[in-house]
Amino acid sequence: MAKKTGRPDARQARIAAAKAAARRKQRRQQWMITGTLAAAVVAVIAAVGVAVAVNLPKPSATVDGVPRTPRLTAVGATTSPPWPAPADTATAVTAAGLPMLLAAKAASNTSTPMWT
Numbered sequence: 115m116a117k118k119t120g121r122p123d124a125r126q127a128r129i130a131a132a133k134a135a136a137r138r139k140q141r142r143q144q145w146m147i148t149g150t151l152a153a154a155v156v157a158v159i160a161a162v163g164v165a166v167a168v169n170l171p172k173p174s175a176t177v178d179g180v181p182r183t184p185r186l187t188a189v190g191a192t193t194s195p196p197w198p199a200p201a202d203t204a205t206a207v208t209a210a211g212l213p214m215l216l217a218a219k220a221a222s223n224t225s226t227p228m229w230t
Contacts, residue, residue, distance in 0.1 A: 200206050207214045 204214055
């Protein structure tokens with residue numbers, strides 16, 4: 115019979131070691147199952163993504179009227195708008211109580227664009 119010294123004897127130590135080994139084995143098996151399931155989920159998602167990507171319709175020449183390649187020239191009206199251009203924009207802006215922008219002063223109602 116073992117002495118009651120507070121320390122486990124050899125038999126109890128073997129039992130404790132066996133229980134610890136069994137817990138490690140069980141944890142390892144749980145991680146293997148979890149990892150396998152996660153890999154299966156990732157594989158299914160990847161397979162669905164590939165199937166969707168392969169079966170996408172091929173783009174036509176235009177999608178909703180937008181050409182595949184950008185246009186090289188502007189398309190639109192070639193005439194002036196139906197309203198008359200103001201004769202003196204600086205006076206109209208001052209009368210409205212607004213500040214005149216510097217670029218607008220320089221290009222004040224001319225036919226050349228402000229960025230040239």
